[in-house]
Amino acid sequence: MERGFETKCIYGDGTKFEGEQTGSISFPIYQTATFAHPAVGQSTGYDYSRMQNPTRQQLEQVVASLEGGVDALAFSSGMAAMTALMELFHPGDHIITDSDLYGGSIRLFRSVSRKNGILFSHIDCTAENVEPYIRENTRAILIETPTNPMMNVIDIRTLAETARRHGILLIVDNTFLSPYFQKPLTLGADIVLHSGTKFLGGHNDTLAGFLVTAQAEVSEQLRFIFKTVGSGLAPFDSWLILRGIKTLPVRMERAQENAKAIVEYLSGEHRVRKVYYPGIPGTRAYEICRRQASGFGSMVTFEVESQKLAHHILKSTRLIPFAESLGGVETLLTYPTTQTHADVPVEIQQKNGITDRVLRLSVGIEAKEDLIQDLKQAMDSFEKPF
Numbered sequence: 001m002e003r004g005f006e007t008k009c010i011y012g013d014g015t016k017f018e019g020e021q022t023g024s025i026s027f028p029i030y031q032t033a034t035f036a037h038p039a040v041g042q043s044t045g046y047d048y049s050r051m052q053n054p055t056r057q058q059l060e061q062v063v064a065s066l067e068g069g070v071d072a073l074a075f076s077s078g079m080a081a082m083t084a085l086m087e088l089f090h091p092g093d094h095i096i097t098d099s100d101l102y103g104g105s106i107r108l109f110r111s112v113s114r115k116n117g118i119l120f121s122h123i124d125c126t127a128e129n130v131e132p133y134i135r136e137n138t139r140a141i142l143i144e145t146p147t148n149p150m151m152n153v154i155d156i157r158t159l160a161e162t163a164r165r166h167g168i169l170l171i172v173d174n175t176f177l178s179p180y181f182q183k184p185l186t187l188g189a190d191i192v193l194h195s196g197t198k199f200l201g202g203h204n205d206t207l208a209g210f211l212v213t214a215q216a217e218v219s220e221q222l223r224f225i226f227k228t229v230g231s232g233l234a235p236f237d238s239w240l241i242l243r244g245i246k247t248l249p250v251r252m253e254r255a256q257e258n259a260k261a262i263v264e265y266l267s268g269e270h271r272v273r274k275v276y277y278p279g280i281p282g283t284r285a286y287e288i289c290r291r292q293a294s295g296f297g298s299m300v301t302f303e304v305e306s307q308k309l310a311h312h313i314l315k316s317t318r319l320i321p322f323a324e325s326l327g328g329v330e331t332l333l334t335y336p337t338t339q340t341h342a343d344v345p346v347e348i349q350q351k352n353g354i355t356d357r358v359l360r361l362s363v364g365i366e367a368k369e370d371l372i373q374d375l376k377q378a379m380d381s382f383e384k385p386f
């Protein structure tokens, strides 16, 4: 019988606690740069922490098991993972990406990757048929779903079939739903990327990133890049993410429950123009999300009636911090246009609907009444003289 997801979050696929003589329940932090060899030509399996470290390996094994991958690589941040991923490609290679992506990814593609000769087409993968954009030199399709920050949902299975037909890779940034709600590799994707800083870590206290692969060959290429470029996750940070993952299922459930309550409140708030959340029935995003994921997550984007009101809310919440990032136990309010998506060209921002009236909430696990009360007092105090 396959082990349940919740059990894997704590033990991965391993039996009991392998290799530990002390009986320590928490996996030890191997805070060492290098490892001694018994003799010439012999190794314990560990040579140097850039290449292998037991704490990082334990984390990688857990994440690979959660995503159903053959291997996972833990990086020092999500962007370090994305940067290493780009090293799979050569000058002249072409990548199709969805136009609604994390702003940092777009910045990497437009500055660093493009300088290195990689070509990009940014298209709307929700609306357009991707096939006509595939050229002879196309090597990959890269998406995020739900998209950031507009919460559109892309059909992973359909794209995976297209990618397979053309012999190209499908790469999915699965940060928003985490493997608790969505497992792209089981839907046909080849590589999953994570900002482990977000839901996997879950406590807004450390950065991390992951690449999870479905094929040994891709994993081997990435392992070579990994040890060569040296952006692996440090032992202590690996331990923090391991600890965070143990509570991933209960955090995801609770945050989603809170998000649904907030969506309901926002939908009835007369100063809110539109709420973007895949869990609202009657939309295409809802139907696709229901087919390919087991939940809708806890990211909520909403548009208010004016830029002035948006600014007012950001400075008037008493409990909810105005901060970049997501996926932690703390609810955070983000202003995509000046924060996560500031470096995205204005025309792409506008095309995607990222206006100066759009706010993004990463809903945490606080008491939902407190969160709603805080948002309500911020809205209600607008244009009052005190």
Ligand SMILES: *Cc1c(COP(=O)(O)O)cnc(C)c1O
Pocket: 077, 078, 079, 080, 102, 104, 105, 144, 148, 173, 175, 176, 194, 195, 196, 197, 198, 207, 208, 209, 326
């Ligand atoms: C935050 C984020 C990243 C970048 O990860 P870092 O850990 O901040 O480097 C990539 N993709 C998505 C969807 C993100 O939210």
